[in-house]
Structures are given as C-alpha cells and as structure tokens.
Amino acid sequence: MASPPHLNKHLKPLFQLVVNNFLVFVAAPVTVIVVLRKAAQLGPEEILSRLHGLRQVHVLLAIFLPFALATLYLMSRPRSVYLIDYACCRPKSNCRVSIGSSIENVRFSPYLDDGGVDFMTRMLKRSGLGDQTYLHPSFHYIPPRCCLSDGRDEAEQVIFSAVDDLLARTGISPGTIDILVTNCSGFNPTPSLADIVVNKYKLRTDIRSVHISGMGCSAGVISLEVVRNLLQAAPRGARALMVSTEGTCIVNYTGKNRGMLLPYSLFRMGAAAVLLSTSKSVARFRLMHVVRTLTATQDRAYLCISMKEDDEGETGAYLSKDLVSVAGEALKANIATMGALVLPPSEKILFAISFIAREVLRSKIKLYVPDFRTAFQHFCIHSGGRAVIDAVQNSLSLSDRDVEASRMTLHRFGNTSSSSLWYELAYIEAKRRMRKGGRVWMIGFGSGFKCNSAVWQCMRPDSNTTVATPWADSIHLYPLNNISEEVG
Template identity: 60%
Template structure:
C-alpha cells in the first residue's frame, strides 16, 4: 500500500483535527461572543435587575421544558447492552488433523472421491491458509469417516464443544446458570429435536421461564445475528437481565462424499469450534459495551440467495455448494453494510469527505473516483470472519488494512480453520492474548453468511482481560506465523 507524501499527510491531519473537533472550534467563538454581549448589559446588579423583570411563568418554562425533554429522552432511549465475558472451545490435540491425515482419510471414501478430487483437495489445502493443527470432531477420525457421522455422534460433538465452552464461561464470569434469563443459540446445519437450546436448558437446569431461541440455516454470520437478537431482548428487559449467546457449527453429519469441486470446499475449510458470550443490560463486571449491530441481507437477489446453497449433487450426495461468484457477492454485501455502518462510527472528517465524493460523482456523472472511508479512524481492532484466505484478502484490500490489522483473522484461520459463526470470538481472543486490547479501544466484527448476509458489530472495551489466554493458551507464543506468499496471494 503506497503511503501519501508527508505534506498530504500533514494537511489531512490538520483537516481531521479541525473537522472532528468542529463543536469546540465553533463553541469557543460563540462563548466569547456571549460573554461580550453579557458585558454590554452593564454590571451584574443591572443584569440581575433585568432578569427580575421577566415573568415567573417564562422563567419556569425556560427551566422546565429542557429538563422535561432531557427526562423523556433518557426514559425512551434503548438500554445499553454489555458483554460480561466470552469463552471459546479449546480444541484438544487428539482431534488434530494434519493435511496428511485429512487426505489419507479422504482416500478411504468410496470411488466417488477419485484421484482427481484428491488432487484438488490437496491443492486447496495448500492454498487455504489453514495450518497443521486444525481439528475435526471425533467421528471424522474414523475410517471411512462418513459411516460414523450419525445423529448420536453429532449430539456428542455438541456435548464436547458447547458444554465445555459454557463450563468455562460460567467459571470465568461467576454467574450461575440459574441467573440466565435469555438463551440464543445458532447452529446452521444441525437442527435436532429437541433443539440445541433445549439441550443447554436440560444440561444446566435453567429456569422454566427462560426465553430461548435456536437460529438455524443462517451460516457463518449467525453469531452476530444472535448478538443482535439478544441485544433487542435485553433493551426491553429489566436491568440486570443476562443473555447467553452460543455460536457453533456441528460439522459431524455434514461430510460431503461426492466429487463436485464447489461442494468439496467446505470439507477442506470447516473445522470444529464454538464460542459462548454472556451479555447483560447492566454494566456490572462488563468488559465490553455493544455500540452498534448492522445487518445487511441481499437474499432478494437470486445469485446472492444461491451462492451458498445446501443441495444434492447428481449422485444424491448432500453438501454445501459455494458458488464461484461468492467473493463478488460478498464484496457487494460488504459495501452495503459499511454504507450503513459508516454514519454510526466514522468521525465527521471522514463523513464529510464521503459526502463530498458522493456529490461530485453525481455532478460529474460518475467520472469522479469514489472515496472509500478510512475505517481505521473509527476502530482500533478488526475481526474479519476467517472464512478463508480469499475473504480476508478481499476485506484487507477493500478497507485498506495493514497486515497487523488482519493478523488476528489470518492466525485464527491458520490455527483453528473456519469455525463458522464462532471465528470472530477466536480472533477477539487472539487480540487479547497478545495484550493489544486497551481500555476505550474500539473493535469491529464483520461476518458473512448464507442468504447472503453481511453483518457487523461495533464494541468498545471497558476492561481488558486479566487472563486472556483462552483458546490460545498453548499456542499464542508461536504466533504470528509467516504465511508463504503462495498462500496469501
């Protein structure tokens, strides 16, 4: 990325300083003018005498109306929502699948996975950005793996991932299961009866009046949808309400055994993982404040609706088809999402430049190059869904982010693979494990999912973690790792 010359950087810094502090720039002269005007009235005794001539009713209205307006505003504004803490599933070494193991198991699938498919998967793994320590659920370690992907095995994956993660979360927060008022869980491809939230309620003996929702079929962006839903419920709930958000993808029953290349991609990219977050509308013990959630849905367009599609191939094998136009559709969804997020988070200087660019393009019939807002002025950390190397590359280019700003996403992909809706929490854990989070820092989470959706959330750090090792406890000392250029480009 080419940096502008020093003079241009200096002028831009002055411009931002002036525009971002425009209220102070205007307020100082106005206050001075008010003092000068007051001085013209004469000594304080004369000014007090003139105020005494004002009717009491007018003085009452002058004081009552602003106070009443402020009271109504404070009563009607939505409650603030906070993140008390979060936890991620800690993968065990016995679930690790090096590339050689993954390919060896794939070769044991019947003739459907021919040598051509194996070569394709080998090349894909080499370019994926995944490392040698990613993990698959126990059922995928059998030979052949597809024979053991039963519903009981899928429930076993939920037991392993979700319950161990919730145990960690309850231990970290000191909040008992009986204090949970709302449960929102998302798992796209595994929707058993009873549901995932029912399994959680049964395991931890939650109260009979707990509000519970299970979101399915929403893909990798479902984690932020769950956060948004929990926020909406918390904003109308009594103060002190707790909401539990659980994000995972149970991949045990979703091993594709066909030869369609577009449907082999999920086999190579998706790995076991999960996260749980405790939200509240009380700031007590909170570590982050949720500032904004912005959702963008492009499913009204046929190509966007079908770009991530569960279907059967010609042989009747079920899998997820990732369309070749996926990155283009994701880029368009991202543009729409940042257009909605920009006015909420960008400083005035960036919004003014964007507005001037928009007007110039309209006046000059599109001949003027559009201005891409610098979101680095609004956020200190970026958590981009670790859906794959191409996803991270595209967002880094579009948002003009540095390698360090996308480091958390690349390293989460390398260490854990694509863990679907929980990947953003692994990235946040990476930033904290590296000791980079500070009080007041702003975090932008960006997720993509089937439908097609682009969802984002803005957080503000209240208190960095005292012990931030989490899922990175055994590996953070080895990161970041160098990713060969063949993988990055």
C-alpha cells in the same frame, strides 16, 4: 486509498482534528466572542436590569424544561446491553488434524477420482489452515463415518466445553440465567441444541430459549441481535447466555462436485459461549451497534451458499465461485449503513467531496474510501477463508495488522463458522492489545447472502488472558510471518 488532491497526508491529520472537534475549535470560541460582544454593547447596568425583569416562571421554565427533556430522553431510549464475559472451546487433542493427515484421508477416499484428489490437495494446501485445527474423531476414519450420534457428540463436546469455561470465568450460577439463544446452521437435532443446554445445566423452567438455524456463518451476530432485543424487554439486570457453533457433519460429502468438496478444506470444530446483561456492574464490553444486510432478493447471492443434492443425489454444503464477489457486494451495503453510524465528520466530508467531484462535476478522481480505522481500533473479520479475508482487507484498505486476528484464527482453528469472531476477539485480548474505550468491529458473512456486523466498546480489558482461553497454549507462536509457507 484515494484522497482529494488538495488534502495530502500532511494536511489530512490537521483537517481531521479541526472537523472532528468543530465545537471546541470553532463553534464554542465563536459563541463566546458573540456573547462577550453583546454583553459589552449592553453594559453591566442594562444586563442587571434585564435579569431583574425576568419573571420567576421564566426562570423555572429555563431550569425545568431542559432537565425534563433530558429525563424523558434517558427514559425512552433502549437500555444498553453489555458483555459480561465470553469463552471459546478448544477441543480435545484427539480431535486434532493436520493438513498432512487431511490430504492422506483425501487420497484414500473411495469417493474421489484422481482429479478430485488433486483438487482437494491443492485446496487444503492453500486454505490458510495450520496443523492444529480440529475435526470430530468420526472424520479420522477412512471413509468418515458421520451419523446422528456423532453429530450430537460433537455438539455436546464443544458447547459444554465453552459453557463450562464461561461459568468458571464468571462464577455465576446457571439458575440465574434468564435467556438462552443458540445457533447452529447445519446440525439441528430434536430436541434442539437449546434444549440440550437447558437439560445439561438444569436451567430454570421459565427461561426464554430460542434456537436459530440455517443462517450460516453470520448467525452469531443475528443471535446477538435477538439477545439484545430480549434483554431490552426483560427486567433490568437480566442475564442472557448465547451459544454459537456449527456441526462439521455438513462437510461429510461423498460425491464429486468440487463446489461441495471445498467445505472440507475450511470448516473445523469450535464453539463460543457469551454472557450478556443490561447491568454494567461487571461488564467488559458495551454493545454499540448491530447492522444486518440481506441480499437474498438477488438469485446469484441467494444461491451462492446452500445445502443441496448433487446430480447423483449426494447431499452436501455447496460454495459457489461467486462467493467472494457476492460477499464484497454485501459488505459494501453493510458498511454504507455502518459508516453513517460510526465514521467521524471528517471522513464523511471527504467522501462527500469526492462523490460530488466524481458524479456531479464528472472529475476523474477516485472515489474516496473512508478510513474506518478512525472509528475502530480492532477488526474481527469472519475467518471464512483466505480469499474472504483478502477481499475485506482490500475493500476497507486495512493493514496486515488489522486483519492479523482473522488470519491467525483461520490458521489455528480453521473456519469455525459463527463462533470465529469470538476466537478473533480472544486473540486480540491474548496479545494484550485491547484498551479501555477501544472499539471492535465484528463482521460476519453467511448464506442468504448476509453480511452482519456488530460494534463493541471495551469497558474493562481482560486481566487474565492465559486461563480458560483458546489461545493459552499457542499465542506465543503467533503471528506467523508467512502462512502460505507454513501450510504449503
């Protein structure tokens, strides 16, 4: 991380302390000094004379006007949205698949030639996934036998498991849920997944239900924004259930295009259920910001992730070689907006100084990279693959500990798409690292191309990190020292 030369590592903490607390260190003392000097010049008798000269209407205005403005501000601003609790699915043990068994299935696949087998073997070994991830039993056959009923069975398994755990953790009745938002990009049956949840839990007939499809791995943050908007328009204290998942049927590709074979080495089963409300009585987190970035106007970004047919007419999910660079460009646009919202004044000033020196004065110093660790204590970066996590870590100058939750989630559960951010938050809490007041930055990437992020502030850490959590049986095994050795 490059800093202006006159601000070395010893002076920077002092600079941050003074600038970020300008009112305490500078503005307040100067104001007090000016007021005291003016009072000394006037003297006690002159001050009392002026106070007696004030009319009652002036005194009332001085008291009433600030109170009225404050009341108007509080009434006009949008209601805060709170996270009551969340739960992540840990699929059944019969769905577990190791890297070794995945490689064996690839070797016996009737669709791949020797080149395709070698490619998939390398990708699986380098994927960052471990031997405890999950795929639906239909993928355990050679060749896989994915069909509509298998896709529906997978969706019901992971969604019902997550929602059941959430209801058990919160103790609420399904009949008290006012809003339901589900998201899944690749598998969208009729009736929709939202209807499946309504039917299973017998939710109210007047519930506001929405299903979001085709938005890729960042759909979870999009669903979060939809929930926030619906809650802010609903009566105070309304409750919303959000469910994020992805159907692994999208990775069942029977062709030879390597860009369409790659998803099999990354995507795995998973789902998350989240309960939100505008009531903070039992809330655990407060939603601070949602920032969405869409780069679909650029053809390169628009086409880097897509469902399409190959030259032989076989359908599958396609991942372009440009994916990492496109994600980096979308991330830059997203953090530019997010930085303005969350960074302390000291980081903004350092960036402005380096920008002026570089662009205006034509100095050869490096552009200062803001330290987002001054704004956030925890980072949940979409576990889309080792290359994606590496790119974000380098772009934001994060430490290995900052991206630990993302790497360990990728190893333990694989890329569970939009739900991966919640597995990462569960990891942080399972490690008992969350503290009251701590801020979490969730960053998701998805087709289009999108970079969407959300900021949470912890109000009450989880007191029970072992029951009904996806990490209950494995948190003691993490973090791993060298994931590449573990899977290689």
